[in-house]
Amino acid sequence: MPGQETFTAWLRRHAITAETLDPRAPMDDLEPLRDLIGTARVVAIGENAHHVREFYLLRHRLLRFLVERCGFTALAFEAPFTEAHMVDAWVQGGPGAVQEVAAAGAGAGGLGGCTEMYDLLAWMREHNRDTAAPLRFAGTIISSRRPALAALASYLRRADPDALPVLEQISAHAEGLHHTSIFKVLHQYTALEPAVQDAMTASISRLLGRMETMTAYQRSRGREREHATALHHLRGVWYGDHALRDFAGRGIPAGSAAADAYLAESVLRLLADGHADGRIVLAVHNCHIRKTVVTHDGAFGLFPAGYHLAQALGEDYLAVAATSGDGRTAQVRPEPGHPLGFQVLDHPQPPPTATSVESAFAAESALTIADLRAARPAVIDHENFQHMRMEHYLTDVDVFDAYDAIAYLPHTTCTDYVSAQPPPPAQRS
Numbered sequence: 001m002p003g004q005e006t007f008t009a010w011l012r013r014h015a016i017t018a019e020t021l022d023p024r025a026p027m028d029d030l031e032p033l034r035d036l037i038g039t040a041r042v043v044a045i046g047e048n049a050h051h052v053r054e055f056y057l058l059r060h061r062l063l064r065f066l067v068e069r070c071g072f073t074a075l076a077f078e079a080p081f082t083e084a085h086m087v088d089a090w091v092q093g094g095p096g097a098v099q100e101v102a103a104a105g106a107g108a109g110g111l112g113g114c115t116e117m118y119d120l121l122a123w124m125r126e127h128n129r130d131t132a133a134p135l136r137f138a139g140t141i142i143s144s145r146r147p148a149l150a151a152l153a154s155y156l157r158r159a160d161p162d163a164l165p166v167l168e169q170i171s172a173h174a175e176g177l178h179h180t181s182i183f184k185v186l187h188q189y190t191a192l193e194p195a196v197q198d199a200m201t202a203s204i205s206r207l208l209g210r211m212e213t214m215t216a217y218q219r220s221r222g223r224e225r226e227h228a229t230a231l232h233h234l235r236g237v238w239y240g241d242h243a244l245r246d247f248a249g250r251g252i253p254a255g256s257a258a259a260d261a262y263l264a265e266s267v268l269r270l271l272a273d274g275h276a277d278g279r280i281v282l283a284v285h286n287c288h289i290r291k292t293v294v295t296h297d298g299a300f301g302l303f304p305a306g307y308h309l310a311q312a313l314g315e316d317y318l319a320v321a322a323t324s325g326d327g328r329t330a331q332v333r334p335e336p337g338h339p340l341g342f343q344v345l346d347h348p349q350p351p352p353t354a355t356s357v358e359s360a361f362a363a364e365s366a367l368t369i370a371d372l373r374a375a376r377p378a379v380i381d382h383e384n385f386q387h388m389r390m391e392h393y394l395t396d397v398d399v400f401d402a403y404d405a406i407a408y409l410p411h412t413t414c415t416d417y418v419s420a421q422p423p424p425p426a427q428r429s
Helices: 007-014 033-037 051-068 084-091 098-105 115-127 143-161 161-173 183-191 192-215 215-220 224-247 257-273 304-318 370-378
Strands: 016-018 042-045 074-080 134-143 281-282 317-334 342-348 368-369 387-389 393-396 405-412
Touching: 007 368, 007 370, 033 051, 033 317, 033 368, 042 051, 042 304, 051 115, 051 281, 051 317, 051 405, 074 084, 074 215, 074 257, 074 405, 084 098, 084 134, 084 368, 098 115, 143 161, 143 224, 161 192, 192 215, 192 224, 215 224, 224 257, 257 281, 257 304, 281 387, 317 387, 368 370
Parallel strands: 042 281, 042 317, 074 134, 074 281, 317 405
Antiparallel strands: 016 368, 317 342, 368 405, 387 393
């Protein structure tokens, strides 16, 4: 009878389970996922922390199933939009070593720098070698300014040279803001004079206005897709500028709103670019894929990318949060003296509480997936789960409202990227 059992009891009878995370293992055990996925065009597979080995394996195995069995056509990763083009070229058969390509094109915060990521990209390249419909790799997050502005300059020289002086103004203002770490860039930005910040914002807005008004003309010259790509490079610069103003206390205090809006736009753009049959696997942090507003000091809260995608796509968007039981996790901590501006630390998992969703799962299988949409009307305690793991702590979230499904892994460890990190300056001998 509906609503007469606990979520834990429901999981014992209805959860989808698998006994391995090995991406090369046979996939028949994942066939029950078809009903969960349905006709969704975007399936987001999250993680409760970056730099965790088992989350890479989970995404790799599910990506393989979704591509080979369900016809998905692209992996949208938490990588910078501009730089990720070199990764896409590599998985299509381009030159270079996977380690170099991943570090340069999928390496925001080191996310491309581990063995598991190399294996995933190598599988994509191998898959594309023998298929008529190549699998694409796409970045979704705001790029570093230098590569984004360089891509813009290359386009404008051919398509709109009259706009180059404005681009040169932006480049001059942003000369000291070139770093792959947002922590370093934020420090550099706050050191700028307010007049320089304002001049840079004005120049970016002027160029954005110019390119928006040139869209019809560029379409008439056969450059519609090229113009759209160049415009998205610029929108990343524009969103990034507003995010810096917000964090520096000179804008509207909106946290990660600009970054999440750009992420959602990147996914929707990729979906449109894939035409009617495009289907995307989105691999980003749980905090980005959630469908509900994040409580914030402002009047409206924060809108994650998953909120935008759910509003735009409805049931064509499926959010699967990945979380874990015990073991180790990675803590990303700002560290001004570190070369990257942050330190990634190997940290023990705290025990779950009665209100954290992890407490409902039993550590019996390598993977347990719960369809929250099916569970909600059948259980009596879905409102109890108001917390979930995030890195080394528990975060507030109404789990059944925020996500469509939970992928639970009983034990996690950190990737080799974490063990290779130098210690903070104070700990060096």
